[in-house]
Amino acid sequence: xxxxxxxxxxxxxxxxxxxxxxxxxxxxxxxxxxxxxxxxxxxxxxxxxxxxxxxxxxxxxxxxxxxxxxxxxxxxxxxxxxxxxxxxxxxxxxxxxxxxxxxxxxxxxxxxxxxxxxxxxxxxxxxxxxxxxxxxxxxxxxxxxxxxxxxxxxxxxxxxxxxxxxxxxxxxxxxxxxxxxxxxxxxxxxxxxxxxxxxxxxxxxxxxxxxxxxxxxxxxxxxxxxxxxxxxxxxxxxxxxxxxxxxxxxxxxxxxxxxxxxxxxxxxxxxxxxxxxxxxxxxxxxxxxxxxxxxxxxxxxxxxxxxxxxxxxxxxxxxxxxxxxxxxxxxxxxxxxxxxxxxxxxxxxxxxxxxxxxxxxxxxxxxxxxxxxxxxxxxxxxxxxxxxxxxx
Numbered sequence: 001x002x003x004x005x006x007x008x009x010x011x012x013x014x015x016x017x018x019x020x021x022x023x024x025x026x027x028x029x030x031x032x033x034x035x036x037x038x039x040x041x042x043x044x045x046x047x048x049x050x051x052x053x054x055x056x057x058x059x060x061x062x063x064x065x066x067x068x069x070x071x072x073x074x075x076x077x078x079x080x081x082x083x084x085x086x087x088x089x090x091x092x093x094x095x096x097x098x099x100x101x102x103x104x105x106x107x108x109x110x111x112x113x114x115x116x117x118x119x120x121x122x123x124x125x126x127x128x129x130x131x132x133x134x135x136x137x138x139x140x141x142x143x144x145x146x147x148x149x150x151x152x153x154x155x156x157x158x159x160x161x162x163x164x165x166x167x168x169x170x171x172x173x174x175x176x177x178x179x180x181x182x183x184x185x186x187x188x189x190x191x192x193x194x195x196x197x198x199x200x201x202x203x204x205x206x207x208x209x210x211x212x213x214x215x216x217x218x219x220x221x222x223x224x225x226x227x228x229x230x231x232x233x234x235x236x237x238x239x240x241x242x243x244x245x246x247x248x249x250x251x252x253x254x255x256x257x258x259x260x261x262x263x264x265x266x267x268x269x270x271x272x273x274x275x276x277x278x279x280x281x282x283x284x285x286x287x288x289x290x291x292x293x294x295x296x297x298x299x300x301x302x303x304x305x306x307x308x309x310x311x312x313x314x315x316x317x318x319x320x321x322x323x324x325x326x327x328x329x330x331x332x333x334x335x336x337x338x339x340x341x342x343x344x345x346x347x348x349x350x351x352x353x354x355x356x357x358x359x360x361x362x363x364x365x366x367x368x369x370x371x372x373x374x375x376x377x378x379x380x381x382x383x384x385x386x387x388x389x390x391x392x
Contacts (some may be wrong), residue, residue, distance in 0.1 A: 158300035232360035
């Protein structure tokens with residue numbers, strides 16, 4: 001896209017400056033065995049960004065002019081197992097994942113990337129066991145896909161559509177005045193042109209861009225709400241089975257009792273930790289979206305100022321009188337200010353649709369109370385049976 005090329009041009013000095021550090025960081029990551037997620041990420045890259053939601057695209061294809069201007073994603077289907085599908089064999093698999101997580105030694109000396117969220121992302125990939133076919137692979141892929149789509153749309157708005165609207169409208173006014181196709185005062189013409197350009201930019205922002213971004217976030221919010229609710233339900237089921245596993249077991253079945261009790265206990269531990277890690281993953285993605293939006297906004301304002309400066313410089317060289325040049329500069333400044341002020345609200349406006357308070361979050365699952373009640377109940381039963389046997 002043109003907007004991507006513009007961003008590459010604007011960030012060229014920074015990328016050149018930090019290129020040696022990126023190379024050394026990549027080498028350090030390879031030397032330290034930082035390959036978590038490489039298989040899954042490579043497969044996703046080969047299939048393309050839309051392959052993750054291929055079935056959803058067939059059921060919910062994007063339509064309308066807003067989908068033609070900006071990237072619209074369908075609602076992801078949920079693949080998390082429900083509580084009714086939670087068997088002992090499945091609990092053993094979750095327990096194995098919990099053991100892998102609790103044995104994981106996170107690096108104390110991470111590589112020196114320019115952006116820390118890349119370090120945090122690698123840690124979360126390893127903690128969640130992000131590999132091909134892993135239980136949370138789809139969640140991570142979906143989060144990455146929505147992050148890229150939201151960033152692409154914002155980049156397109158601020159580095160392509162907004163500067164383009166201003167350049168076309170003000171350019172048309174300059175052409176009309178140059179070829180004397182209109183008979184009005186220059187300040188009236190350029191004043192009207194700046195107002196029209198600002199209105200068109202606001203229209204692009206408030207209709208195609210804002211509508212698509214809010215649809216994307218609503219679809220992501222629906223997916224996250226459903227996934228977290230299922231993890232919470234599975235946590236509750238695993239907790240009850242861990243608390244009651246001894247009720248249908250006898251002394252000769254002590255090996256099976258120990259195995260089941262360990263599997264269910266580790267399972268509910270892992271369900272709680274998965275909620276925490278998945279929340280951290282979303283926090284990582286939302287931070288990148290907010291940070292990149294600020295960068296795109298700054299880049300868009302800078303780009304519009306460059307375009308306006310080039311136009312004014314060209315007119316100056318062409319011998320246009322200073323009064324007209326001053327009017328054009330003022331009109332361009334008004335457009336840049338109004339468009340910049342409008343686009344500055346992009347992140348806060350679109351994120352208002354995400355209702356994180358309705359998610360089954362880690363802070364609401366009460367893992368500490370569950371552990372306390374579990375241990376207290378077991379200790380109470382031990383003391384009760386011990387005293388009963390002494391009395392008999």
